[in-house]
Amino acid sequence: DTGVSQDPRHKITKRGQNVTFRCDPISEHNRLYWYRQTLGQGPEFLTYFQNEAQLEKSRLLSDRFSAERPKGSFSTLEIQRTEQGDSAMYLCASSLDLGVTYNEQFFGPGTRLTVL
Amino acid sequence: DAKTTQPPSMDCAEGRAANLPCNHSTISGNEYVYWYRQIHSQGPQYIIHGLKNNETNEMASLIITEDRKSSTLILPHATLRDTAVYYCIVLSYDKVIFGPGTSLSVIP
Numbered sequence: 001d002t003g004v005s006q007d008p009r010h011k012i013t014k015r016g017q018n019v020t021f022r023c024d025p026i027s028e029h030n031r032l033y034w035y036r037q038t039l040g041q042g043p044e045f046l047t048y049f050q051n052e053a054q055l056e057k058s059r060l061l062s063d064r065f066s067a068e069r070p071k072g073s074f075s076t077l078e079i080q081r082t083e084q085g086d087s088a089m090y091l092c093a094s095s096l097d098l099g100v101t102y103n104e105q106f107f108g109p110g111t112r113l114t115v116l
Numbered sequence: 117d118a119k120t121t122q123p124p125s126m127d128c129a130e131g132r133a134a135n136l137p138c139n140h141s142t143i144s145g146n147e148y149v150y151w152y153r154q155i156h157s158q159g160p161q162y163i164i165h166g167l168k169n170n171e172t173n174e175m176a177s178l179i180i181t182e183d184r185k186s187s188t189l190i191l192p193h194a195t196l197r198d199t200a201v202y203y204c205i206v207l208s209y210d211k212v213i214f215g216p217g218t219s220l221s222v223i224p
Contacts, residue, residue, distance in 0.1 A: 042216050
């Protein structure tokens with residue numbers, strides 16, 4: 001399977017614990033995005049990377065959230081001191097940016113986080 | 117904020133064409149119209165996009181009005197597997213901003 005993969009698919013944690021999610025994009029894609037989706041809503045943008053550089057962060061991304069893409073390939077999203085409001089589906093997407101126009105994003109299956 | 121408005125829900129009979137409207141009255145000249153859909157518990161899936169000409173691919177057709185202020189996604193022969201939330205998005209060269217989309221139910 002050469003699509004975007006995410007791990008784990010499901011995570012249940014207790015309030016106050018730290019969690020880390022991983023995203024593996026399509027191999028030649030230089031852009032990687034993170035979104036959060038709560039029930040009944042469309043995905044909300046969190047942040048994105050161009051290669052290893054983090055170019056934009058949403059104000060939704062509080063200081064408890066951090067994302068990295070150290071070698072411009074896979075990415076991790078860490079949430080520290082989780083709160084019940086962090087319960088959501090976390091989606092990763094990747095695209096190939098050629099510097100001319102937007103290219104469609106390919107989404108992974110998501111990681112569903114439940115904070116008890 | 118999303119730059120598009122869509123009806124929250126629609127029904128369509130199986131085998132009939134599903135026509136999903138989208139208003140994007142503030143679209144600017146270099147912004148494309150993109151459509152994604154999301155089947156329950158899966159990540160969004162790209163369907164089609166266009167700038168000003170009508171477009172067709174193996175999944176759907178996209179009709180964009182001449183003034184580009186609205187568009188319609190057409191699924192020519194809807195099947196039960198087309199039941200999903202459909203998102204209409206406009207953007208030029210940046211992150212995707214999703215609205216709440218249209219929940220399409222295909223009815224047997």
